[in-house]
Amino acid sequence: MKRIALLGMPNTGKSTLFNRLSGSSARVGNWPGITVDLKSAKILIGGHIAELIDLPGLYDLQGYSDDEQVVRHFLSNNNLNLIIIVANSAQIDRQLSLAIQIRALSLPCMLLLNMSDEARKTGITIDAEAMSRKLGMPVVKISAKYGDHCPEALRTAAELLSKPVVHIDTKHIGDQLQKDLNIEAEMESILQGTVQMPIQLGNNLTSRIDSLLLHPWFGLPIFFTAMYVLFQFIFNVGKPFQDGIAWLLTLFRTNALEPLLLNTPAWLSGLLLDGLYNGIGTVAAFIPIIVLFFLIMTMVEDSGYLSRAAFLVDALMAKMGLDGRGFVMVLMGFGCNVPALMGTRVMRSKNMRLLTMLVIPLSLCSARLQVFLFMTATLFTANQAPLVLFTLYLVSFSTIFITALLFKNQYKNDEPFILELPPYRFPTARQIWLRGWQEVKYFIRRASKFITIGVVLVWALTHFPMNVAPASNGTLAGQIGEWFSIVLTPIGIDSQLAIALIFGFVAKEIVIGALAVIYGLQGDALMHLMAHKLDWVQGMSFMLFTLIYTPCLSTIITLKNEAKSWLFAWISILWSLTLAWGVSFIFYQSARLLGF
Amino acid sequence: MNPLKLKNLNSLNPGESALISNIDADNSLFLRLAALGFRAGKEIELVRCASFKGPLQVRIGSTDIIIRRSEASRIQVKSS
Numbered sequence: 070m071k072r073i074a075l076l077g078m079p080n081t082g083k084s085t086l087f088n089r090l091s092g093s094s095a096r097v098g099n100w101p102g103i104t105v106d107l108k109s110a111k112i113l114i115g116g117h118i119a120e121l122i123d124l125p126g127l128y129d130l131q132g133y134s135d136d137e138q139v140v141r142h143f144l145s146n147n148n149l150n151l152i153i154i155v156a157n158s159a160q161i162d163r164q165l166s167l168a169i170q171i172r173a174l175s176l177p178c179m180l181l182l183n184m185s186d187e188a189r190k191t192g193i194t195i196d197a198e199a200m201s202r203k204l205g206m207p208v209v210k211i212s213a214k215y216g217d218h219c220p221e222a223l224r225t226a227a228e229l230l231s232k233p234v235v236h237i238d239t240k241h242i243g244d245q246l247q248k249d250l251n252i253e254a255e256m257e258s259i260l261q262g263t264v265q266m267p268i269q270l271g272n273n274l275t276s277r278i279d280s281l282l283l284h285p286w287f288g289l290p291i292f293f294t295a296m297y298v299l300f301q302f303i304f305n306v307g308k309p310f311q312d313g314i315a316w317l318l319t320l321f322r323t324n325a326l327e328p329l330l331l332n333t334p335a336w337l338s339g340l341l342l343d344g345l346y347n348g349i350g351t352v353a354a355f356i357p358i359i360v361l362f363f364l365i366m367t368m369v370e371d372s373g374y375l376s377r378a379a380f381l382v383d384a385l386m387a388k389m390g391l392d393g394r395g396f397v398m399v400l401m402g403f404g405c406n407v408p409a410l411m412g413t414r415v416m417r418s419k420n421m422r423l424l425t426m427l428v429i430p431l432s433l434c435s436a437r438l439q440v441f442l443f444m445t446a447t448l449f450t451a452n453q454a455p456l457v458l459f460t461l462y463l464v465s466f467s468t469i470f471i472t473a474l475l476f477k478n479q480y481k482n483d484e485p486f487i488l489e490l491p492p493y494r495f496p497t498a499r500q501i502w503l504r505g506w507q508e509v510k511y512f513i514r515r516a517s518k519f520i521t522i523g524v525v526l527v528w529a530l531t532h533f534p535m536n537v538a539p540a541s542n543g544t545l546a547g548q549i550g551e552w553f554s555i556v557l558t559p560i561g562i563d564s565q566l567a568i569a570l571i572f573g574f575v576a577k578e579i580v581i582g583a584l585a586v587i588y589g590l591q592g593d594a595l596m597h598l599m600a601h602k603l604d605w606v607q608g609m610s611f612m613l614f615t616l617i618y619t620p621c622l623s624t625i626i627t628l629k630n631e632a633k634s635w636l637f638a639w640i641s642i643l644w645s646l647t648l649a650w651g652v653s654f655i656f657y658q659s660a661r662l663l664g665f
Numbered sequence: 666m667n668p669l670k671l672k673n674l675n676s677l678n679p680g681e682s683a684l685i686s687n688i689d690a691d692n693s694l695f696l697r698l699a700a701l702g703f704r705a706g707k708e709i710e711l712v713r714c715a716s717f718k719g720p721l722q723v724r725i726g727s728t729d730i731i732i733r734r735s736e737a738s739r740i741q742v743k744s745s
Contacts, residue, residue: 128700129697131696132693132696159727160727163700163726253704266727279722283713383731383733485698489701490730490731
């Protein structure tokens with residue numbers, strides 16, 4: 070099979086082209102020695118079946134960033150039949166450097182001048198034929214977004230593929246990558262006579278929008294308002310969909326699965342229904358949120374606003390070792406940690422991304438909010454409850470700051486913070502849907518196995534041995550609660566609450582349902598009993614612990630998938646457990662010392 | 666002020682343009698800047714600065730770029 074690599078600088082529409090060429094057949098693959106996901110797809114091109122690989126964006130083949138190293142590693146370890154270089158036509162005066170560097174590798178290559186529609190509008194004219202002659206490779210003007218001239222580009226690619234294969238030793242490529250070329254002079258000579266740029270450039274509409282959106286006084290308020298509106302949209306629209314899926318799953322369970330399993334032993338039906346089937350339900354609950362999140366995020370990202378957000382809040386973020394895009398993801402984490410973690414992929418520096426992923430699970434997500442709404446209504450008066458909730462949000466923000474400050478030297482970002490501000494653009498509906506769909510597919514494929522295993526495991530812990538009541542002190546979970554009483558008693562958590570915490574590992578909102586099972590009561594009766602059994606200091610300590618103690622199962626699996634490291638997921642779990650215990654201990658003991 | 670005097674990119678006023686005269690950066694920063702069009706002799710405009718000592722927005726040719734002050738301090742410019 071032939072192998073084609075797509076390569077280009079960031080913001081050249083390379084991924085848009087990849088999506089256009091591959092349709093929805095793209096898959097995420099692992100490549101030897103490469104620690105980031107590379108998308109690839111099998112495409113039919115002029116009678117050849119070829120594997121098309123979307124390489125990460127890079128500025129310079131000799132650059133030092135994580136992505137630049139990935140591309141270098143890929144080029145010098147894989148045999149390629151063709152390299153397609155994608156450049157932004159409007160910036161060809163500087164992006165030509167990459168084509169010159171690639172040409173030196175002596176692999177078959179071609180240059181696509183993307184966004185040619187935009188360039189034409191700004192008055193840039195490029196003579197592709199003349200450029201092709203001077204550069205010594207085919208040059209085609211296209212618009213990946215609208216598909217203009219893409220068939221022509223594919224025909225050219227097919228011609229290059231049908232030429233006899235010149236085997237180039239990857240060692241030669243490795244050597245070439247080291248060499249210095251006189252790029253600047255070369256660029257000048259190629260641009261001479263092939264490209265005409267108007268003297269006064271700059272997109273007027275973009276400049277006008279920027280003068281409002283990046284305004285020294287209005288910029289930040291507009292940013293926070295926009296984030297608030299988008300946040301409300303994602304999670305309020307997502308809720309009815311989640312409820313709908315849950316309703317359908319319950320319907321199927323009570324009308325089909327339960328009658329079917331009526332005569333099977335209790336352990337088996339429990340395992341299948343409360344373990345396996347609930348595991349599937351846990352995965353399904355994320356689907357609407359992930360789709361909506363990426364629909365919105367694709368718009369924010371592709372419109373160019375995400376880079377502007379980075380500009381607006383960078384002053385604060387830089388001190389924490391994060392950047393503005395990370396801040397947007399942390400904010401979204403307050404809705405749900407899982408898509409927020411997936412969204413950090415937009416940050417290209419590995420260390421900065423890991424640091425952002427470490428703090429996101431500390432944000433008070435809507436699942437935790439449900440627990441706190443219930444607990445505050447149980448233990449506090451209507452006047453106190455909002456204040457308690459506000460305090461929990463403050464604690465959440467503080468743990469994020471503290472964690473970022475403590476770990477910023479471990480995950481030190483060594484890439485220069487220099488971002489392009491692309492002109493404002495409207496992504497097409499196709500781009501938006503495709504992204505939402507791809508991300509959900511990715512989540513289901515990568516996460517459903519481990520999430521289901523986790524749910525089954527928690528079911529087993531809370532239901533075995535079978536001769537005692539489920540979720541009682543006699544179960545394995547109860548025994549674990551007993552073992553840990555030495556550390557849990559000093560923070561006011563008894564063994565029954567400990568069982569609820571073990572349930573909460575699956576998904577934090579389950580804590581309330583678990584308490585209902587543990588105490589055998591529901592609704593008002595449960596509230597009444599809890600108000601009787603717990604004083605407010607214990608309740609608050611329990612809430613603080615629930616807020617921080619461990620990311621939920623789905624978050625942990627996503628952390629592992631995104632970081633490609635179980636170690637990182639474990640660091641996150643251990644750190645949050647330590648921090649949770651510390652915060653609860655300080656709160657509980659000081660409150661008791663003060664006589665509460 | 667002497668119009669030919671070198672100054673730091675940081676010290677330009679919003680809306681002011683200048684010519685890049687010298688980039689004093691390590692290899693990684695230098696390559697990134699070069700790929701984005703930062704080269705000696707090129708005209709650069711400081712478009713605006715973010716509040717609270719945040720990054721700068723600069724324009725070179727057809728590209729708008731945000732750059733932190735620490736990195737901008739590596740770039741010397743002279744008035745055009």
